[in-house]
Amino acid sequence: xxxxxxxxxxxxxxxxxxxxxxxxxxxxxxxxxxxxxxxxxxxxxxxxxxxxxxxxxxxxxxxxxxxxxxxxxxxxxxxxxxxxxxxxxxxxxxxxxxxxxxxxxxxxxxxxxxxxxxxxxxxxxxxxxxxxxxxxxxxxxxxxxxxxxxxxxxxxxxxxxxxxxxxxxxxxxxxxxxxxxxxxxxxxxxxxxxxxxxxxxxxxxxxxxxxxxxxxxxxxxxxxxxxxxxxxxxxxxxxxxxxxxxxxxxxxxxxx
Numbered sequence: 095x096x097x098x099x100x101x102x103x104x105x106x107x108x109x110x111x112x113x114x115x116x117x118x119x120x121x122x123x124x125x126x127x128x129x130x131x132x133x134x135x136x137x138x139x140x141x142x143x144x145x146x147x148x149x150x151x152x153x154x155x156x157x158x159x160x161x162x163x164x165x166x167x168x169x170x171x172x173x174x175x176x177x178x179x180x181x182x183x184x185x186x187x188x189x190x191x192x193x194x195x196x197x198x199x200x201x202x203x204x205x206x207x208x209x210x211x212x213x214x215x216x217x218x219x220x221x222x223x224x225x226x227x228x229x230x231x232x233x234x235x236x237x238x239x240x241x242x243x244x245x246x247x248x249x250x251x252x253x254x255x256x257x258x259x260x261x262x263x264x265x266x267x268x269x270x271x272x273x274x275x276x277x278x279x280x281x282x283x284x285x286x287x288x289x290x291x292x293x294x295x296x297x298x299x300x301x302x303x304x305x306x307x308x309x310x311x312x313x314x315x316x317x318x319x320x321x322x323x324x325x326x327x328x329x330x331x332x333x334x335x336x337x338x339x340x341x342x343x344x345x346x347x348x349x350x
Contacts, residue, residue: 097160099124099264099297100145105154107140114140116321118154122299124264127291129308129329130301132318133344138301141318142267145299146189147180158183159264185214188258189267192274194250196242196257202229203238206257214261221260228256232286248279255286259294266290268300280304287311305348309333317341 098121107115115137122128130138143149144156147163156163165172166179196205206225210216229235232252242250251271258266268287272280284307291298291311302308308315308329315332317325317340325338336342 101157103155129312136318188263
């Protein structure tokens with residue numbers, strides 16, 4: 095069995111007096127596709143925001159590729175990670191957000207090129223070539239000089255995926271990436287995610303309400319409820335055969 099690429103060890107997260115995560119233990123393995131499901135407010139997005147260093151755990155440890163994400167060792171002592179440490183690990187992680195987060199004043203090609211050049215100090219010509227390849231991969235090779243305002247929601251989300259892929263991450267995070275889209279645009283985005291899942295060897299974590307899609311592509315499904323992992327297992331076990339009443343109640347709303 096390979097070593098996990100990501101490990102959560104008794105991770106808690108509180109906002110003020112409200113405890114959102116109540117002791118998360120989780121291993122994600124290289125290349126594994128993990129879907130995170132559960133009711134609103136259960137802590138799904140918080141799990142991946144901590145991995146992307148957008149939220150800091152209140153307690154517990156997150157290990158990424160053998161390195162503690164939020165702590166670093168200096169002179170034999172453990173201390174809070176500095177920005178250089180966070181940035182070096184964050185460079186291995188790509189994230190696609192619900193609301194795209196594209197730079198409106200840049201073309202979609204420039205949107206894809208910015209991070210590799212400024213975060214990883216990569217050579218412009220190499221980054222440009224890779225950005226064009228990724229935009230072509232998501233079906234937007236003819237839109238290189240367009241600005242985000244000229245694109246549909248589905249196209250913007252596909253740009254966001256291309257931008258993340260250009261960074262060549264070891265782990266890709268998707269935070270309910272179809273929830274802000276019109277229904278007719280959902281399929282085009284899911285098709286791109288399916289292509290990534292089938293053809294790239296990176297680990298993927300998807301927070302999603304698309305149950306059929308999770309069943310189709312996920313190796314493992316986590317059901318979060320009130321800040322704990324109430325059930326986890328193979329996608330078919332959790333989505334189709336769970337005997338947990340909370341899981342059954344949650345999934346009932348997605349069945350006709």
